[in-house]
Amino acid sequence: MTKKGIFGQILNRFNKMKHIIKVNVNDTDYEVAVKPGAALLELIREELNLIGTKRGCGLGDCGACTVLLDGKPVNSCIILALEVNGKKVQTIEGLATGETLHPIQQAFIEKGAIQCGFCSPGMILRTKSLLDEKPNATTEEIKHDLSGNLCRCTGYTKILEAIETAKAYLNGEKPKDIEFQPQKSVMNLSVVGKRLPKLDAPDKATGRAIYTDDIRLPNMIYGKLLLSPVPHAQIRSIDTTEAEKVPGVKVILTGADVPDVKWGTSPARYDETVLAKDKVRFVGDVVAAIAAIDEETCYKAMKLIKVDYKELPAVFDPEEAMKDGAPRLFDNKYENNINTRVDHHFGDIEKGFAEADHIREARFVGNRTYQNPLEPHCAIAEWDRHNKVTLYTSTQVVHYVHHQLSRILDLPLGNIRVIMTNCGGGFGVKAATNTLEILSVFLAKRTGCPVKMRFTREEMYLYGRGRHKQYIDLKIGVKNDGTITAVKQKAVLEGGAYSSFGIVSTYYAGSMLATLYKFPNYKFDGYRVNTNLPPCGAFRGHGCPHPRFAFESLLSMIADDIGMDHIDIRKKNAMEPEYHTCNDLDIHSCEFQACLDLVRKKSGWNKKKGKLPSGRGIGIGCGGFVSGAGYPIYRSKFPHSNAIIKVEEDGSKAVLFVGDADIGQGSDTILAQSAAEAMGISFDRISVISADSDITPLGFGAYSSRVTLMGGNASKMAGEEVKKKVLSAAAQVLNISEENLDAKDNKVFVKDNPEKNISWQEAAAAYFSTGGPLVGKGHYSPPEGLGGTYKGAAVGTSPAYSFSATVCEVKVDMATGKVRVLNFWDAHDCGTAINPMAVEGQAEGAVLMGMSEVLFEDEVFDHRGKILNADLHNYLIASSADMPLIDSSIVDGYEPQGPFGAKEVGEGATLPVFGAIANAIEDAIGVRIYDLPITPEKILKAIKSKSK
């Protein structure tokens, strides 16, 4: 083709000529020009703007991008767009007919199979192809067929239930009802305690839900980060001259272009710079940021940036790093690389051990695991002409991002708007401010364009902030009757290069051992040590799972030593209500005994324990967690959760505004249930806007399992204020004093004569007519004075604590060491379950995630600190093929501090899993494994060493 026009010459530089292909997508014919290297996923998302298809890994591992190609499911990220010429593609957007959902979509919504929703489009299409082919697919066939579609939230349990329901719908049958016994505490409630589908599930089932990467702003450009390839080095110089010449490059920022301010998560240890100033401390440390017209151009330019590194000795093992003379990551702080040191002693440890009839100690080692939310981190920043920046981001905590940006940019909070989009899973890794959120803001400022930045799956691992690997020396003393007299724990946490949440992680590793069992004497020595590896942070159960794994393992070992049943020794020491722990934590409601009794009964423990054949085993583990931290990371007197409710002028509907974040756990739904119950209206009359710093009031977000209790209390309080105003208006209409009225189920009625009533809507409209906007406000602060007065006493404090017990049954192949987890029986004390279906979803997801960590997950590094398995095919997470049967129960309970009696479930349900599996494997093979993950190699080695 001859190029016309004066710029033909420039344009002819195009080296990759696009090709035009014809493709039918969702019954529409398209002719589009595609680059030879472009994937079908790019064609679908970028060219056709069908953003329901998600990009999870880019390597065909996760299945989030599943579409149907001529009716067959494919990973669209590994199909070239050119290959689909003349073919037919179906995406999630093509599944529903108008407003009528496909039965599979309907079933996924009804059965609670959707949490963060990022896997849902792919999962639903995969299910469709399976049921098209095999309308009566068996459970095993379903689990096998779905195993290429990873879900990190649900534990697949509710997905399987949904598919059974979908099968029934498609075959014209009535789906089986779920057996469910409501809790005593919700008997007189209308909205709370109901198994309601999540508010956002329909959008997530149809591909309409907008995640950050789905947003495309006008004139938007893209940013990428240049990461250090070496683990420890001085930067002598950076030369960006050649890189800046690449056509399409807008700006390249290095350390010299950004403020000197240090940032991080814990104010006591801000130690990260916006871009490396003079030194890099791990493979993945951020050296430069590039903005260009597209990501491809960013990568081209990145290769031309010349960085002169003077390599320094590096250290990767925390116990090595603590030694005198080890390479230091920071010259002027963290002596011996010890980033955090905790030295706690409660009661009298010497006396405690002296009183013990039996003492046992052992060393346990955890694993370095990564949260792996299905959705990679993504952020888009845009500045307006009034020095105000808007950031769209996939975060768990708008408040942290807001606060941290204000510090880094030296701007008032009001000049920064942080909007949380849908979040495709977090599990802790999206709880802190991240490098994309910060650098997109800088790049957008410099270029005047909106800038989108997103991680690849590999970059997610390099950014890190996963679970600290802990080396734990644990010693427990007991009386002959099993009573614990003393506990001594030393934990060394491998911290990686920077602090992140690590101070808190270290304190949690110690403090939370004391909330589950009663013991008077306790010593904890904690060390968090910097190494030249990606920083570690907060991961579901924050700092506690490895100590809990050690404790539950050692407790079972001791039970064997003194000839006591594993559940009996736990019942002997189990926490009780209204107990003050040795480290000054106040337990209120506690149904731990009920959890233990229930899993004993459901699992058939008495018939199985010690009686199963070789290769089969059963084990128990327990856990529990805080229901939100008692104190904020950023010290302030502001209430932790806040809510505003605005009712339409005609009283028809209410909108709840909350700062807390729904990351798939369903908090929007739970808070709406709490507010609706408090107002006296039905669930279909409320909607929620959450986590937008300009629109919603301050909320501390989704971390430390805080939202149900704290956001719930704030939402309930706001609802109560609205109700009071509605009752006052109704009193005028009915000419009856306000005290004699109540509201429920969309009616305002006379308490002792319910037949006399008016509609809630009429009363609300009457209020507006005379009083103006009908608004309610609510806020929640934890009780004052929680915890002791010693250093670090704040970590572990909470208004309420959850309790749980899990029994696990496993089958171990004695020839190969392969473990098959057959069953979990889990019981959780979350007080009142505001939404039992959501609670079960949390517990099932937590159980499977815990199992995945125990059996499969471990980050592997080479001798130069470079991660070797930064993907989802060398770092395996549990798929549907691995899932056991999970029976999750909620025991009756009521937490006086919580809204309608509710407390946490999200993290507490992970904690029992580690010990339960370890104990079950020991029961099966007769040898104990002390380090995670418990792989077939370790099991075989253990079996061999035993037989010697």
Add this chain to the structure above:
Amino acid sequence: MKTIKIQLLVNNNEYEVSVSPNETLLDILRERLGLTGTKRGCEIGECGACTVVMNGEAVNSCLILAPQADGSKIMTVEGLMRNGEYHPLQQSFLNHDAVHCGFCTPGMLMSAYVLLQQKQNPTETGIKQAIAGNLCRCTGYQQIVEAIGDVGKKGETD
């Protein structure tokens, strides 16, 4: 209808897009390249809201068929700012309160930009002629003419 590929240099960024012969440059800018600063006012070349600079001339992009633009250099309002700073014309429009509803503004700025490229310090009549194809229903044009005139006087043409 046969789809064809065209290449464009828009605001100094290279693009290759597939277009139908009946699509307009306006369609491509707004719907395909996401440059929504250029506005759709009448679609028959009467209002000027869609004005862009094409190979140095102000054109109504709604009247240019996309294949006609193949190989062209285009500038839209998004290309006016440099490194996050206003172009003098934009600053002058703000100073003179020449932006009301703002719908004609991008096209108006493009016409003014071309005028100042072609003629230093244009007369008031010259300015009026140059923007005669750009309709504004809010301002009565007076503030716009003054805004452009100011920039012309200062000689800040680029």
